[in-house]
Amino acid sequence: MKCPNCNAETVDGAGFCPSCGHELKNDELIYCPNCGELTKAKASFCAKCGFKFQEKYKSSGVETRSVEFICGLIGSVIGIIVALIILSSGLLDTRYTGIILLTLSCIALASTIFLTKDRKVGGAVLIVVALILLANTNRFGFIELIFIAIAGLLAVFRK
Known part of the structure; x- marks a missing residue:
């Protein structure tokens, strides 16, 4: 070189x-x-x-300072924190919601990190996670849903 x-x-x-x-x-x-x-x-x-x-x-990935990466990271961390709070409350009726939220938040975090390698695939997974959050969680995952949906949509459709 x-x-x-x-x-x-x-x-x-x-x-x-x-x-x-x-x-x-x-x-x-x-x-x-x-x-x-x-x-x-x-x-x-x-x-x-x-x-x-x-x-x-x-490389078709995003920068770690991009809006997509930051939104995905914020949404994932919020989801993990909320899920841990729900699970530590000890209430049996919210345990299922906490487990789903924790699982989806971990998937969203991994997908956000993968955005740096391939924005289209990582963004598509984030959109799927947002749709599952929309269907399976009530008020607990709403803030995470917004951040993850924004990250996924920007990653897929932004040039």
């Missing part, structure tokens, strides 16, 4: 150029699925073997 600042040859995965000290951003690099060469993520072709990159090899 070459340094974008001074064009000197650098070691694959290096954080800084050994010649000029320029910081090399490794998050903008991908490995060629054909030959394994480290290439810029914006490249259309591999510099070593000429393999044409398709969109599926490039």
Whole structure:
């Protein structure tokens, strides 16, 4: 890989150029699925073997500072806290609701984390979790439902 600042040859995965000290951003690099060469993520072709990159090899995830990620995270954490409060109350009639809410909140949290890898799949799972919450919980999961639904819809339909 070459340094974008001074064009000197650098070691694959290096954080800084050994010649000029320029910081090399490794998050903008991908490995060629054909030959394994480290290439810029914006490249259309591999510099070593000429393999044409398709969109599926490039990341389709969201940033951890995005609205989708933050809403999904807030909704999941609220759901887990509410579920633990319900379960610790000891009332048998709310135990079923607490178990469902805790399970769905954990699934929503995992899906939110997965949004960083693939926004469409993670968003679709969040929408399904929101629909299940809508059908199975009453007042307990409503706030979580709103956050998770927003996160899922934004992840799927936002460009």
